Amino acid sequence: MKLAVFDFDSTLMDGETINLLAKAYGREAEVSAITKEAMEGKLDFYHSLKKRVATLKGMSLGDVHSVCSKLVYNKGAKEIIEFLKERDYKVVVFSGGFDEGVSAGKEALGYDMHFSNTLHHANGILTGSVGGEMMFSYSKGRMLEKIQQLLGVSYEDTIAVGDGANDLSMFYHSAKKVAFCAKEKLRSAANIVIDTKDLSLIKKYI
Template identity: 40%
Template sequence: MTSNVTAVSYGLNVTPTGLEELRSVLASHGAQVVSESSPADDRYQVRILELALPDVTAAALAALRRSVADAATGDFDTALVPAGLRAAARKLLIMDVDSTLIQQEVIELLAAYAGKREEVAAVTEAAMRGELDFAQSLHARVAVLAGLPADVVHSVRHEVKLSEGAGELVAAFKAAGHIVAVVSGGFNQILEPIAADLGLDYWQANELEIVDGVLTGRVLGAVVDRAAKEKYLREWAAAEDIALEHTVAVGDGANDLDMLGAAGIGVAFNAKPAVCAVADAALNMPYLDAVRHVAGV
């Protein structure tokens, strides 16, 4: 019997009782467990079940994902991943940046220098929940930066911290010969050194306008919104001759929804409820490198 879908459970407490509940849900959909394994990690637990499913159409897999999510099998999450993605010789990992690759929202760090952090944070939260148009909200938030010296950008660079496991995740994908990209509604001036340090293959964000050493409160060119994120995913996958079915997208906000939906599997990382509700998988712990177990890297 050959596995055609893999169930990857991960969390701080993957209990035997929870796993039994998961197996029950899987069995109700006709899934047969081909094999099981437990990769070692001293920060969180992982359990991998190779499954044979009678129906692996997109509709059947979506229904199974809903059943697994609704079962709420304990303090862990389970991703259901097509075997073809996990076995692919070359994959593309594409990630959001703010609150995904990094721990902070850069626009809020910048706004703090203008005394507007709380005001901007409230708008950011609403935009990430999908309550506001992202491009309009970005222009409004960037406008509060007008008049700040460009040196604040350098100061913010030093405040930015990678999410736990982010460096390990990128290194694992790169070492295995895969492609790693990030696309951000944030800013190139912050992302460029991060991308260089991590050795990313592709990256794109918005460009803050700076004139005579001062932020103008505007961005240059088209805003990187949810449609643009999906566009870059498709462009970069095509450039690398990687099928969309072999791509993994990770994000946390409404701006990531199109990208998550277009990828082979979309992972909601400590995401807003609206994102978790439609993503293929959810990751609700701080360790971003758990994505490597989902992808089979």
């Protein structure tokens, strides 16, 4: 058995779920300001995530589902997942984003399993709190290591694909480290770099 792990936002999906939700709720400027703080190193992933989700307090869960039902996926996303599954890869998604978006992605793209965060809600309204399996910058690497142990998959038989700094922890546990249209911090740690927005280009490295 082999294992392929993908990030979701800006890797399989074209864009960031939190930004799309914020735009739909009229909080786009606030979220952009927090993201800028994070990129400048003033906030780590955990605190940035909590601050951004707090801006969504009061948004209806129905509106969240509506946004997530219209997500646009990157070229080649479904194709590369089908290609990998035909070659005995288990395809798993790790996302610092939210279950509502990643679940919609599973239906659209057909990956095997996903791990993400959950937007807390009460009576159909977001409370502005978030929890889950992908809250920290090291979460993806830790989860990848656990899945490798559970399935008996080696480092050599693992491929990880991402675009951002919080995908770096996956690279420590995967022989094929794919930076997809990625930020410089991830590019410098990758051994496969794809700068064209087409995930099917990964095929030639499998």
